[in-house]
Amino acid sequence: MKYEVLVQLKGEVLDPEGRAIQETLKSQGFHGVASVQVAKRYVLDIPGDADQSEKIATEISQKYLANPVAQTFSVKRLPS
Amino acid sequence: MIQGSLNLESLRVGVVQFPGSNCDVDCVDSLNRHYGIKSKYIWHTSSTIGDVDLIVLPGRFSFGDYFRSGALASHSPVMQSVKKFADAGGAVLGICNGFQILVETKILPGMLLHNEKLQFICKPVFIKSQSSRPLKIPIAHGEGRYFADQNVLNHLEKNNLVAYRYCDENGEVSRESNPNGSLQNIAGVYSENRKVLGMMPHPERACDLLLGGSADGKEILDDFLKRIAL
Known part of the structure; x- marks a missing residue:
């Protein structure tokens, strides 16, 4: 199974990269973009039982890929 | 070599080396030339730190700063021993990347994000x-923006655990004197027992006027070493 993990800053934490992109978009005429959030994408390939591998993907995300102090994450199973 | 009545020469110091550390020699040199301390190096794969009074986590790019600064180093074998050592009251000084490793290991609270x-x-x-004059110290980082949630910030403030704040040359703490967007201008924090200090600026690089135009870093090292040697 392949799992896509997205890690990004929590909403209340300043995301300077997202803000820089949003300001550039605005300068290019895209005034309607209220904000941009940047995320880091990891794809984990974990062969085996689906329930078990999803648990492993979530555990890895919680313990390693995201730092809960300032980041959130989501785990999504990718179509095989 | 001797600060007051304290004999710092006998302090047993371990300086941890990760792949990509490059301020390890600066730390060893500063501690040796100014305090007569003979440090030992500890490689990151070591699962023990031996008998030491102080662990130094030096700066720069452990593991190439991949993933998140300090995150890969925080899972190295030596850091499990350093965490046990700190939890048992051992003294740790983390500078720059060393501070990032301390927060990723949860020895200190908060996180260091990309500069604003x-x-x-x-x-x-x-x-x-709180008690010093403004000290001129170099910084060299891309991820030094201190962040913690409001509860942690309140706790740090209430218990005087903010070790250093960015200020201007007159000592004014302001938005303009904040180089990286750190919350409340925080440049360094202490653990609850004040035996662990993590800071982004590099005091070890500012111990000699000849080497960087400021010797103010020595005041920071003096203050920390005196505290942990008591």
């Missing part, structure tokens, strides 16, 4: 503690 303006900043800045 996304640039790597390498320049001398001023910082001060």
Whole structure:
């Protein structure tokens, strides 16, 4: 199974990269973009039982890929 | 070599080396030339730190700063021993990348995020503690923006655990004197027992006027070493 993990800053934490992109978009005429959030994408390939591998993907995300102090994450199973 | 009545020469210091550390020699040199301390190096794969009074986690790019600064180093074998050592009351000084490793290991609270303006900043800045004058110390980091949630910030403030704040040369703590967007201008924090200090600026690089135009870093090392040697 392949799992896509997205890690990004929590909403209340300043995301300077997202803000820089949003300001550039605005300068290019895209005034309607209220904000941009940047995320880091990891794809984990974990062969085996689906329930078990999803648990492993979530555990890895919680313990390693995201730092809960300032980041959130989501785990999504990718179509095989 | 001897500060007051304290014999710092006998302090047993271990300086941890990770792949990509490059301020390890600066730390060993500063501690040796100014305090007569003979440090030993500890490689990151070591699962023991031996008999030491102080662990130094030096700066720069452990593991190439991949993933998140300090995150890969925080899972190395030596850090499990360093965490046990700190939990048992051992003294740890983490500078720059060492501070990032301390927060990723959860020895200190908070997190260090990309600088507000996304640039790597390498320049001398001023910082001060509650009792010090403004001290001129260099910073060199891309991820130094201190962040913690409001509860943690309140706790740090209430218990005087903010070790250093960015300020200007007159000691004023302001938005303008904050180089990286750190919350409340925080440049360094202490653990609850004040035996662990993590800070982004590099005091070890500012111990000799000849080597960087400021010897203010020595005041920071003096203060910390005296505290842990008591």
